[in-house]
Amino acid sequence: MSSGKVAVQCGHGAVEVALSARKRSARMFEAWREGGSRKIALRVADEAALNELRDRLSYGILHHTVTDAGRTEVPAGTVTVMALLGPRHAVDDVVRDLETY
Amino acid sequence: MGIRSFLHRLTAPRPNQRAVGGPVKLVCVVNHGLGMGKGKTAAQVGHASVEAFLRAGVTHPAHVEAWLASGQKKVCVKVPSEEDFDALLAQAHTRQVPSHVVRDAGHTQIPAGSMTVLALGPFDASVLDTITGELKLL
Numbered sequence: 001m002s003s004g005k006v007a008v009q010c011g012h013g014a015v016e017v018a019l020s021a022r023k024r025s026a027r028m029f030e031a032w033r034e035g036g037s038r039k040i041a042l043r044v045a046d047e048a049a050l051n052e053l054r055d056r057l058s059y060g061i062l063h064h065t066v067t068d069a070g071r072t073e074v075p076a077g078t079v080t081v082m083a084l085l086g087p088r089h090a091v092d093d094v095v096r097d098l099e100t101y
Numbered sequence: 102m103g104i105r106s107f108l109h110r111l112t113a114p115r116p117n118q119r120a121v122g123g124p125v126k127l128v129c130v131v132n133h134g135l136g137m138g139k140g141k142t143a144a145q146v147g148h149a150s151v152e153a154f155l156r157a158g159v160t161h162p163a164h165v166e167a168w169l170a171s172g173q174k175k176v177c178v179k180v181p182s183e184e185d186f187d188a189l190l191a192q193a194h195t196r197q198v199p200s201h202v203v204r205d206a207g208h209t210q211i212p213a214g215s216m217t218v219l220a221l222g223p224f225d226a227s228v229l230d231t232i233t234g235e236l237k238l239l
Contacts, residue, residue, distance in 0.1 A: 003143075003239060004131075004178075004238050004239030005177075006139065006143050007129070007131070007145075007146035007239060008146065008177050009143075010144065010146060010147045011129065011146045011147050011150030011151075011175050011177075012150070014150055015151055015154055015173060018151045019169075037148055037151060039144040039148060040140075040144060041139075041140035041143040041144050042140075100140050101139060101140035
């Protein structure tokens with residue numbers, strides 16, 4: 001994917017996970033916003049690695065997997081990004097070994 | 102209805118409730134002159150998207166609803182410097198397009214206060230095209 005496409009996919013993920021946090025965990029949503037809505041972009045090698053990461057998520061971490069509609073660069077149904085939102089330490093524990101994008 | 106909520110209803114600013122006709126999108130204009138890495142850029146576009154839709158949810162609820170329902174179309178374009186944001190912002194104001202500028206806190210890569218991304222929308226794609234149609238895709 002081009003870097004613009006990746007940025008947009010991250011935007012999708014961020015919006016969806018923020019919506020889900022606002023609905024399901026208002027306190028965490030407020031805390032996240034007050035802390036400047038911290039975001040960081042990391043990468044994994046493939047979709048299998050994303051699935052493996054999702055299986056390791058602890059309680060309290062919200063996630064959203066972005067699936068592309070396939071109108072531009074990648075085929076429809078491609079999983080492009082997974083957004084995680086949760087307490088900093090919990091998220092750090094899960095993504096510790098990943099490289100920054 | 103109590104007297105206070107009645108008064109509030111009379112005097113509160115009216116959100117832009119006009120029904121939305123055509124497609125709706127969000128345009129993220131990235132300040133390319135900062136030379137941010139692609140991960141940094143992705144995070145900034147994430148900031149822009151979340152802030153833009155949360156704020157527009159108050160001022161332009163119909164547009165945000167249409168945008169969420171239609172797969173939240175987003176487009177990422179670039180401009181060479183933050184001075185280019187001014188003209189875009191001016192046009193957005195005259196056409197009542199919701200806008201939000203992301204300023205970096207300066208923890209990584211670039212100085213604090215840098216304007217990294219300008220988000221325009223979610224709004225009618227046709228109007229946004231007249232403002233950002235000439236810009237290059239990121």
